[in-house]
Amino acid sequence: MKVYLAQMKPHLGVVEKNIDEMVKFIERAIEDSAELVLFPELCLTGYLLEDLVYDLASSKIPKELLELSKKVSIIFGGVELSNDFYVYNTAYYLENGELKGKHRKVYLPTYGMFDEGRYFKSGDSIKAFDTKFGKIGMLICEDAWHQSSHQILAQDGANYIFVLTSSPARVVRENLEIAHSWDSILKSSAICNSVYVAMCNRVGVEDGCSFWGGSSVFEPSGKQLLKMNYFSEDMKLVDLKVDAVKRARFSSPVARNEKLDLILREFNRINTTSDN
Template sequence: MPRTKTQAPQTDAQFHTSDSPVGKICFALIQTNFWVGDIAGNVKKMHALTLDAKNRGADIVIFPALALIGCPPEDLLLRPTLGERVREAMAKLAEIEGIVVILGYPHIDHHGTFNSAAILQGGSQKGFYHKQYLSNYGVFDERRYFQKGRNHVLFDYKGASIGLLICEDIWHDAPITALKNEGADMVVVINASPFEIGKQTARKQLLAKQSQTHQLPIVYVNTVGSQDDIVFDGGSLIVQADGSVAHEGSRFLNQLIMANYDVATQTFDTQSKAPLVLSEESEMYQALVVGLRDYVNRSGFKGVIIGLSGGIDSALTLCIAVDALGSDRVYAVMMPYEYTAQISLEDAEAQAARLNVSYTVCPIHDAVAGLRASLAPLLANSEPDVTEENLQARARGTILMALSNKFGHMVISTGNKSENAVGYATLYGDMVGGFDVLKDIYKTDVYRLANYRNRLEDNPVIPQRVIDRPPSAELRPEQTDQDSLPDYEVLDGILRMYIDEDLGYKAIVAAGFDPQTVERVLSLVDRAEYKRRQAAIGTKITKKSFGRDRRYPLVNGWSIKGDFA
């Protein structure tokens, strides 16, 4: 059934147990999420989904990459009992009769550990394929765990020769070229491809190029859901040999996609209705909803607590939390101090009422006064400065964490990527929390998403004046963010080039930004690394998020001044 360069193919008759018409193959693409580490639960889920696909007439059911253990499994791959658990799980899945199962799993033998695809049928594992191109950039760290595969694998079914690839393999020419040369009629690619802005367009362009170049249909199955700070957006695809899309899965949703392949014409049928095309704002917002929902639910928290300030960041965070978890699991706390504007109190209360969430006002005057009294003997000879401002933020952080401890709700912090980048946040203050929804969202995109969410309903969920007001931390009289930072359009322009595109001082200045502003912003980014390392995780949205994507030493002698010459 399976074959490599050194194995002769078996005949179709040895592997044909389907009742579907001769010359037709019915594929079932399973676009769903599997919980990392829950091998027993994942097996149970795959078993049920396989039987469902079989009952719908499928000949071959395909699951995403590493579906058996979930993705990314990280150092669970190093656990000494993993090999035994995988073997037991694969034996159970192989028991399903009357359908071929292709799934991703970690293959462990005396040669090492591999990121693999298994072919199961009729009570046993008929073959396997090991991923050849190991992803080792951005959020990927596969060379830490996996050995490189070297053989090309095809299997014959009902007159079609089907090649197997995994994730990164399809982004390179050599694997699909080898399959074509070996006589493949189509290629199945199993994936755990994370979301970032514009990723689906890039996938379509890639598959169109590869299918046209090699004149092969491609079946591309992707997972969906989130794990920690990574979101998988689905969007599974079947592409004809001419590069046209025959089937496309919905984004961010579980889905069973049924598709029929004609062996004679080597073409797939086409879906009757394509999924909704998402705008950039829509896909960003949905990714944030999925990321928060799955993290909170799998962490076992009853709900979430948000410090609602009357500003745009906490307002957008509240909307996302309600959309992810429902209003009955979201708790908003307004913590005013003497610098909190009346308009902030009014807008926070109005939004909480509009979204029907629990809303509490907890003033921090006594808490701040207590801290100042305790510190008075130590600070008596010092002039007031940012220290006193930060006491307010830290008092609020303490209150939120106390409520979390008492009632079992996760604290959601509300800092955005622009603030995190330059350190415009208080460590152990407004940075406290278990998850930061906006961690990878620049401030200019916060405004875009707020306006997007308001457009979805006749009655806006974020008061318009929250969007229109100059942003402020309200830690001193008449304070605005632009007292300390450049205008956000300018700041985000510099940050995108420095962080997302890895460009240096000279290139950013050459793009038209003021040299002194660039020097200041880049210095702020570099000095704030120690804060970011202690911050809560948050959903990855951009090409380069803080955390997995961007890793800098906390203490180092590098200087941006080296770029000045």
């Protein structure tokens, strides 16, 4: 699968302009024979929305993206308005002109500079789903900091995990502690679950907050296949070969040998006896 990572700079609250920018990335991806385009979290709207979420939330997929998905599959992030009028931070998967899958962000950071829990409703499921490339899974930013999220997707049959992020940096410099933390998380998931893990982060500045980019891809062996620029828009094509998943699972059957019944039993014990 040839995946094009579109490390873009969304415009806060200006959906039509963001769609135009996304179309440019997608058209370039098609020219480069990509099969899937991966965008960042909330690329359709920008991140620090606060009360704007209620104005920008939508139950509709932009028709421009649906049309282009007939030529290349697309993963992107936006603000979803559900049928019962809840608002979610959602990742969408488009294929052959249709919405084929979506993931609602489960873990909403509400600490420090983050205030997502005030505006969004938390998703209540983490599932892999079928695509023309086989089973894949999607996570959104904070979801990926919980290793259980990755494990659930891998045990549900995903060969590829795609992570959409809007990760900020406290300082603007090349040697970023947050970037090292992200690389450690992604590499660990790839190795322990024998999957590809691709993370697309955004760039740009919103209300004085800088987003650092540095999008990356790890293969099941833990090798980093791709590392993109910090603090500037970037676009890169990477080939994810399913044979690498097969080799990893043959040589190190850690994920296959996972004792799910034990995990469920022990977590249930902890959950029923915990005072927290």
